[in-house]
Amino acid sequence: MTPEVRPLVAGNWKMNGTRASLDQIKAMAEGVSKPLSEKVDSLICPPATLLYVATALCTDSPLEIGAQDCHQNASGAHTGDLSAEMIADCFGTYVIVGHSERRTDHAETDHLVRAKAEAAFAADLTAIVCIGETADERKSGQTLDILKRQLAGSVPDGATAENTVIAYEPVWAIGTGLTPTTADVAEAHAFMRDELVKRFGDEGKRMRILYGGSVKPGNAKELMAVANVDGALIGGASLKASDFLAIYGVYEELTA
Numbered sequence: 001m002t003p004e005v006r007p008l009v010a011g012n013w014k015m016n017g018t019r020a021s022l023d024q025i026k027a028m029a030e031g032v033s034k035p036l037s038e039k040v041d042s043l044i045c046p047p048a049t050l051l052y053v054a055t056a057l058c059t060d061s062p063l064e065i066g067a068q069d070c071h072q073n074a075s076g077a078h079t080g081d082l083s084a085e086m087i088a089d090c091f092g093t094y095v096i097v098g099h100s101e102r103r104t105d106h107a108e109t110d111h112l113v114r115a116k117a118e119a120a121f122a123a124d125l126t127a128i129v130c131i132g133e134t135a136d137e138r139k140s141g142q143t144l145d146i147l148k149r150q151l152a153g154s155v156p157d158g159a160t161a162e163n164t165v166i167a168y169e170p171v172w173a174i175g176t177g178l179t180p181t182t183a184d185v186a187e188a189h190a191f192m193r194d195e196l197v198k199r200f201g202d203e204g205k206r207m208r209i210l211y212g213g214s215v216k217p218g219n220a221k222e223l224m225a226v227a228n229v230d231g232a233l234i235g236g237a238s239l240k241a242s243d244f245l246a247i248y249g250v251y252e253e254l255t256a
């Protein structure tokens with residue numbers, strides 16, 4: 001955790017979820033209640049097909065709804081894409097950009113990710129900018145260099161603590177059940193914090209840095225307690241309300 005920084009527990013459903021899954025969102029919306037919701041933010045990013053109806057389920061809840069990607073342009077001839085404006089029009093408030101699955105499946109570069117984050121700012125969305133090293137990059141000792149390069153390339157100059165969240169997701173930890181040691185997480189997050197402060201000053205001190213990659217109810221407390229870890233970006237374990245709420249609930253103790 002970072003003193004004075006409000007944690008964010010975020011779920012990314014990836015290409016999972018149909019209308020039948022809306023019951024889970026309803027249960028999450030009911031579960032993220034006061035007093036914890038006064039100290040901890042919560043977010044679910046369902047597939048685009050569920051975005052609008054999901055926000056309608058959350059009108060009386062602190063649970064926010066976001067999208068998993070956006071196009072860098074506001075509108076136009078881009079078949080199959082979704083603009084940040086469209087997400088905002090559906091009452092979404094966040095958008096994930098630069099997830100490693102997008103970087104791999106769609107060859108997204110740092111330059112493109114930065115443009116998508118800028119599009120998110122223009123639509124008053126908060127961009128969750130994902131970065132992280134591959135297994136080979138870690139083995140060859142390049143982790144911090146990769147984080148430095150991705151932060152510099154993917155995060156726009158206009159980033160603030162309000163419009164930007166960083167998500168550190170080691171690619172080898174995503175969906176594998178593997179996680180870095182808490183010492184490795186601490187080292188990576190301290191490094192990112194320093195980079196952000198060097199570039200953005202006080203905004204960088206307050207910018208949230210999430211950890212993502214095999215976060216589960218069983219390991220969440222240990223990971224979320226690490227210095228400069230300001231929440232989680234959860235894949236698989238965000239599909240079930242009980243798991244998501246168990247992870248959110250670790251902040252009962254951490255914020256006590």
Ligand SMILES: O=C[C@H](O)COP(=O)(O)O
Pocket residue numbers: 012099169173174175176177212213214215233234235236237
């Ligand atoms: O966006 C979420 C991450 O890719 C983590 O996924 P995971 O929790 O299934 O490992």
